[in-house]
Amino acid sequence: MFLVGGTFLAFLLIGAPVAFAIGLSGFVFFVNSDVMPLSIGVQKIANVSQSFPLLAVPFFVLAGHLMNESGITDRLFKFSNVTVSWMAGGLAQVSIILSTLMGGISGSAVADAAMEARVLGPKMTENGYSKGFSAAVIALSSLITATIPPSIGLILYGYVGNVSIGKLFLAGIVPGILMMTVLMVTAYVISKKRNYVSEGARIPTFREFLCAVVDAKWALLFPVLLIATIRGGVFTPSEVGAFAVVYAAAVGFFGHRELTFDGIKTAFGDALTDLGMIMLIILMSGMVGFAITFLQVPQSVSGALLAGLSDPTVIVGVILIILFVSGLFVESTVLVLLLTPIFVPIIKQLGVDPVHFGILMMTIVTLGSMTPPVGVAMFTVCAIMNVKIESYVRESLPFLAAIFVLVFALLLLPDVVLFLPRLAF
Template identity: 55%
Template sequence: MILLVIAFILLLVLGMPVAFTIGISSLLFFVSESLPLQVVIQRMVTSTQSFPLLAVPFFVLAGNLMNETGITRRLIAFSKVLTGHMYGGLAQVSVVLSALMGGISGSATADAAMECRILGPDMEKKGFSRGFTAAILAMGGLVTATIPPSIGLILFGVVGEVSIGKLFLAGIVPGLLTMIFLMIAVYIISRKRNYAAEQDRPSSPKEVVSGIYHNLWALLFPVILIVGIRFGLFTASEAGAFAVVYAFVIGKFVYKELTMPKLAEVLKHSAKDISIVMLIIICSSIFGYAVVYDQLPQTLAGFINTVAAGPYVVLFIILIFLFFIGMIMEATVNVLILVPIFLPIVTEVGFDPVHFGMLFFLVNTMGGMTPPVGVTMYTACSLLGCPIEVYAKEALPFILAVALLVIVLAFLPQIVMFLPNLVFG
């Protein structure tokens, strides 16, 4: 196991793509332990033979389809209707937009990239500092990644054998609370710096109703998915297939903005996105086998129990570790590698897997928005031309806001579990 860890860190530092880093370091473990190499191929193939995993490519394709149908433009207008009168104007709009985009993209990095391209230039023209703009557009991706259907939650459910329907429901309240906590942070900073509102009065009820009407198909999307899964109309994987059909019909026949050239471009981008995710998944399966073979979960559990004085100490040791590991490793990889290690530990000390899933996901995803190697952070900074050190300073209030939320959710699990328990019993 020491050879695996050293090889993994060394290859990561040398800048090798993460999928190959995982695969090569795992292969070295097999060679050093004289394990049959046939197992490597078997594990790689077996990892793809998962019916729930079909949800991932379906939702990736659905998200790319819906992003080409004009829904994003409509959601920006609706977000301005809801929050344009608040201090922080476009910054508040960006946070609400992230919540609305959660039912479409399901990816924090994709959301941050889209908002940096669309809202970033306008925010700088309105007087927002570049660091503040990059920080809130990146951190807003946390909301997108939590609101269902979330790609990360699907992977957590597949790897940890946890109900994806329950995880989807569990993500709604924490997602909305993340939005609220970030909006409060934006309000405090904007009032201090006098960042202007977009409009001088709150929108009238008539304007809000009109906004809902024009965005009804986008707003209904996550609702239909959750209701369909709960009442057995389709599984999580079948929900992904439904999402593709839904996105195509809305784009082609309702909004009439999905042209054949756009469809070809969507398929091209989706094939690239899906291939990257699947390559990481099949390489992580070898890594997972090595971890289990070497009994790392049992060893780590024993170590944590010796230094921990109770269940919450165990939980926060794991969450702090996740936050720091998220700074240097991509969130998807962390789910695939670390869930099999930590989920048995937290369930053994009494935490519900769905509750832990939300805490894991918030902390793990936030790691991608922090230095030194946060993927979402680099995406926002590169698109806006913002230095990392400036971003880090401006992102600190938002990180503290999310950290406070994680503490609240950890000690009040009923906030996370309310909807899953209500719907599934």
């Protein structure tokens, strides 16, 4: 396993694409194995693609891009602006609310952060918000998409760990709302101290709020339909992804009348670009996943952890620390595909619910996208807004502290995460 891991890290260090680093490290395992022919490795790549639950990924990615082209994103922004822009740090609050709502649309933290950096970033700096604060709020609020359904990460975790995706979707709602709350409180406290208040800001009237709700009704209805159809047994998670594509197209054509043929071409082009990267990583992980299982890595790691520790909560806490450190250097999708087969058997052996662990894991590994040294969402937002990394890091510390406190609370209080899945299933 050291040879496989060393090969993977070596290719990452020289700047090779992640998919090739994974594939070549898996290839090294089969080339150096005396009992496993290389043809088995090729079969494992093919086997990964033959998965019905995995169909949810391309469907939801395409649905997210179609919704961007159908006017849903603009209406969500207007709704968020009406409801919270009157508060201290109004535009920061808009970013956090928008991330929560977009979590049910894009399912991608990086896509959400990039969109908000373009739309909200200039407005925040124009209204006196510091660039570092603006970038930190936008990037870190996109973490909410890690748990709010239809999170792409939760789909992959459920697929690799053989965990119910429907339960994961339901389990992510309360943590997502709590994440929104703690980030809003943190932004409010900082903004109040710095006097980040928009001129002429006022609480909206009931009529203004109602108009915003009606205008964004199709966007607000989608997450509700998503959960209701899965819980009601109408669709499987894969089928509801196909439903999301049809829903986005129907809203664009008939509800908002903004979706054009050019918009469809743009959505398909963007979706294909995203999927090319995601699916190549997933396919290449088939060989490495098999190597991890064959070499009994989960059993070795489990033995090492269980030998010195006995409390399940402490062990899960140690695993989360390992995941956070790994997330600082490796993209979240890769970590989910590579480490889920290692850690899920361990936490099951401890009696920890894999749904509870999945929510914590996705939050922690996605956080790596917002932190140095290789945070994709961080670099994306800072590049779009022309923000220095050191300024971003300094302003992000209060938000990171709030996130860690919330994760620690969710670790100690599993019933908060598991309340909705138990109620529904």
